[in-house]
Amino acid sequence: MTFRATCLASAAVFAVCAAGPLAAQNKVDVAIVGDPDTFDPMISTKDVVSIVTQHFMETLYTFDESWQVVPLLASDMPTISEDGTTYTIPLREGVSFHDGSQMDSADVVASLNRWQEVASRGMAIADRISGIEATGPAEITITLSEPYAPLTTLLAFSNSAAVIYPEEIIAPQITDPIGTGPYRMEAHQPDQYTQLVRFDDYAQPGEAAGERAQTPDEIRFIPVPDTSTRIEGLLSGQFDYADSLSTEAFGRIEASDVAEPVLLEAFGWPLFAVNHKKGLMTDLNIRRAVQAALPYDDMLFAAFGDEKFFQTDGALYPEGWPWHNEAGIELYNINDPEKAAEYLDAAGYDGQPLRILTSRQYEFHYQMAEVAQMALEMAGFTVQMDVVDWATLAQNRDNPDLWDIYITHSPFLPEPTLTSSLFATAREGWANPEKEAILERFTAESDPDARKDIYAELQQQLYEDVGLIKIGNFNEVQGKSRSLTGVTPSPWPTFWNASKDQ
Structure with missing residues (x-):
């Protein structure tokens, strides 16, 4: 069924019209x-x-x-x-x-x-x-x-x-x-x-x-x-509910007579998804150079502005979750451009652009990317920022010829295997024999305590092989009508x- 509507959108106004007499x-x-x-x-x-x-x-x-x-x-x-x-x-x-x-x-x-x-x-x-x-x-x-x-x-x-x-x-x-x-x-x-x-x-x-x-x-x-x-x-x-709002607006929404903020604490984790199929990031030393160069504190502060909205935390699950462990987190938040440069030398890096695919529809993705670009360039990378709308990003990330890193985020999920990036069949294509063996044991094991121990092994492997790059934890701001x-x-x-x- 098609309805007639006249709607206007701009940076400041978005008018949505009722669909006529059937509204x-x-x-x-x-x-x-x-x-x-x-x-x-x-x-x-x-x-x-x-x-x-x-x-x-x-x-x-x-x-x-x-x-x-x-x-x-x-x-x-x-x-x-x-x-x-x-x-x-x-x-x-x-x-x-x-x-x-x-x-x-x-x-x-x-x-x-x-x-x-x-x-x-x-x-x-x-x-x-x-x-x-x-x-x-x-x-x-x-x-x-x-x-x-x-x-x-x-x-x-x-x-x-x-x-x-x-x-x-x-x-x-x-x-x-x-x-x-x-x-x-x-x-x-x-x-x-x-x-x-x-x-x-x-x-x-x-x-x-x-x-x-x-x-x-x-x-x-x-x-x-x-x-x-x-x-x-x-x-x-105009809206009864709004998803994914910037943290800077929290105070304005809280003071409003019309709306109120909805804060989901320890909501999830922003991450840099790594292309293991093609391009620069197929080289472990290049991956380790990126891992060593990124300043997670600065990236999180640029994205969320106040520590009540983020935590600089390398564990893949925060404290309070049954999956929380600290395996491998010594490789988190290294923030050392000289160490990153050593990895680049070991890789024989020749200045080929590192392509970062991101979007401004999730503004915090873009804000993290800007800080990352400066840090990576300081370490010796040439960085190419490809900023597109979210629909284009979702399309381009399925083509491994078009990117080396794309920026995304995930809520904390009740079961680790719901994180598709852990599997070789995911678009990132992260596969190595040691990781595959750990993942196979993890999914076959039914004892909860044994699964926790195996998951710690998986987290260690993720850091050592740089399967993906976790930036930290963040709290999601949504908003609703009072x-x-x-x-x-x-x-x-x-x-x-x-x-x-x-």
Whole structure:
């Protein structure tokens, strides 16, 4: 359906218009950093895709508020064989897709088979999956060639997600998504909005997953690439919620009568993703030179401005997480240009530009990149900064000919193997025999304490081989209208329980 709307955008103003007489009375407007480039969450690891699609696409499992895996489209947790290789998963009955058809085991099998072929996280374990079959109208069985302890966590994640589609639409590319979620997509106006409306035949999940109350009639996700524009729209009352705001605006939002800040403490970690497939960074000495040259304190201060918004911390998980350890962190925050120059000499560096791919839609990425460029040039690098919009960055990072480092970030995830960069199948292509052996032991081990010890080995290997470069920890600033309730703070906020005081 196409609606007529006249909308204006500038650095200071972003006006979003109602869609005529069909506009919902109970509508939540959410400002996000950009337009999703796909509505097929299987093929994307971008948060902007996950935030939108989780409202209309669903997985077999999800997470509760304590990040424990609970059933969603499955009716219970799986029955797992003693050797850890067979997962029998019962399915909920009476679940409708948005096209009116009923979900059954054939839909789930077809979807999971596609997931292991096209999704980065599915591909990472595809060689361990011996088969996925329907063992009843409301039951599937996944057979593995060897144990894989984080399987249910992987099936629960909304990013590179194992979502369930009707069998009839399964194809290498899906442009018109049909899901089971509490909302369905009504309209998408590129670079203007994505409109979701309530799915009246939605079947509520069990108690463990929590009620998805479908309180708003309509949810609109509005791409607003400029951080300042998201902030001004929130403060003016134009947006009910705004994602990824600059820390400098925290005080203004806090003092507002209209809006209030949402602070997610120890939210995640900014990182420099390393190209292990082609280019300069395939040389270990070059990687170590970058690792030695970067001034993490200065980069974090430039990006976040106040120590209440960041921590200079090399552990891949902060204190308080079960995965926290300090293996390898002596190689974190070296900040020594002379040491970096020694590594460059050992590599025979000839001045070839180090290409850093970044974007200003996440302004803190760009601010870190500026400080990094100065430090790397001081160490002897020639640096080429390629600053593009986020959609172009997401496209270019899939081509290893175009970059040496790209800047990104990740929330802290409940299971380390959800970090796709650890796998050789990821776009970065980090692979070496020692790391692969550690990772294989880690994913096969089911004992929690043993897994923690193996993860420490993996962190040590990441630092020694410079698999990726963690910059530190940061706290995320989001913002919401003071009249909006029912939204639980999260890296991927959901709005099916959101309501506004009139």
